[in-house]
Amino acid sequence: MSTHSGPQRTILTIFGTRPEAIKLFPLVHALDADDRFDSRVLVTGQHRGMLDQVLEIAGITPHDDLDVMQPDQTLDALTARLLTGIGEVMNRVQPDYVVVQGDTATAMCGALAAYYRKVPVCHVEAGLRSGDIYHPWPEEVNRKVIGSFAALHCAPTEVSQNALLRENIDPSIVHVTGNTVIDALHWITAKVEAEPALASGLADVEARFAGKKIIGMTSHRRENFGDGMRAIADAVKRIAARDDVAIIFPVHLNPNVRAVMNDELAGMDNVALLEPLDYPHFARLLDISHLMLTDSGGVQEEAPALGKPVLVMRETTERPEGVDAGTARLVGTDADTIVTEVTRLLDDPAAYAAMAQAHNPFGDGHSAQRIADLLAPN
Structure with a gap:
């Protein structure tokens, strides 16, 4: 834990799906353990049961939960509910930084709501590109939208870093951090080893x-x-x-x-x-x-x-x-x-x-701490 004595930075971490929760819980753990931050968590419930399972195993209790999903909801209806719901939480929390991960509707709307309030956005898992706006759909465009205005791009690999640089992103705000999914996998593997009943x-x-x-x-x-x-x-x-x-x-x-x-x-x-x-x-x-x-x-x-x-x-x-x-x-x-x-x-x-036996290019299990250090006040 840091022994920081200055003002805390309020970080609002936003996620809604199971994969986002898996990739962001190591960062939430890192922020919670670091007194440089006032860490807040907003979940949208874009996945419900699958999201809640990850929150429970990771020991995370969200500060806000939008519970947005409805049967047969269209992408535009989902987007509208996400954007207005996230915006209302931001108005109340007044974050110094917003963190989103990946390529979901939640991530795109979270970033856009922050942009509308001139709040800087940290994009975890930035720079992934397939080059085809319909594969994966709509994720490729969600990523590109976030990438067009994020203040901090946490690229998992040099390939994703280079993709951002080709899009003329300022190199000073692009950092190769590794992928937090490897942090999460190491954490859960150790937890299951200690408590085998979790996966029986x-x-x-x-x-x-x-x-x-x-x-x-x-x-x-x-x-x-x-x-x-x-x-x-x-x-x-x-x-x-x-x-x-x-x-x-x-x-x-x-x-x-x-x-x-x-x-x-x-x-x-x-x-x-x-x-x-x-x-x-x-x-x-x-x-x-x-x-x-x-x-x-x-x-x-x-x-x-x-x-x-x-x-x-x-x-x-x-x-x-x-x-x-x-x-x-x-x-x-x-x-x-x-x-x-x-x-x-x-x-x-x-x-x-x-x-x-090939080398895994996606990280060493220390990505979350790298990202927390990038988010810290100077």
Whole structure:
């Protein structure tokens, strides 16, 4: 803890989804433990149950909770509710700095509400770019909006730093900090090791699939809804026909995912369709998996920290560092390609080792403290 004797800086950290909560709780912990800061937390509830699970395990009680989600809410309706709700909290809190993470509607609206009040914005996980405004959609544009006026850009890697510099961002406000998701993963792994009961809920499925190579899977991207989801399901069916493989798939709550996956995969001997996992259980899934099959962004960062190859079911990624380092490979949503690449990792030990042993480019577990130091008053 700092022994700072000057005035505190009021930091309002804003998040709303499970991935944001995971990536920001290490920073909230760092700010809370540092007397240079008056740390305030606003959650929007853009995810509800999944968000609350992370808050509970991380021991964070928000100061404000907007609880914005409504059934079948459009992006523009969500954006309007976020912007006005966040603005009302800012008017009351009067923060010196606002922190947002990543690429969600919450992050974009939090940053925009701060800009409207001339409050400086710290963007955690800044500079990720796919180069295509519709992949991922709407996340790519959300990131670019925040990046256009943030006062402090915390880039996880040199690749993301360089992306910001190409957009003519002032180099003095761009800092490579590593990704806080690695801080979070180290924290939760140590916590589960000390308290195994936190992740004991997978014991039955682990016993069921004993002796098999487990493929951990996630899929939820909007751009994959429809034909992409059906192709992914077809690939999983073909992979699960092998008797040496098992697939553990926590199925996202979105009906565009659930309808397809339940129709196509329910009842298969080698496929376990689970409810979404809380953070300790997801860390356990990463740990027991032979490889990860995903269209998620965060998994591309987390899995390499545990030496797990990642096959990314997307056409582009805003995290090219993993691909460049060899920890991740883009496979798209073509069923034949997915099956071919999974089979290669299952059957070719050299190909597997090349990915599993590659250096993780996303951080060393000390990113949150670096960001806290950047936020501190001079």
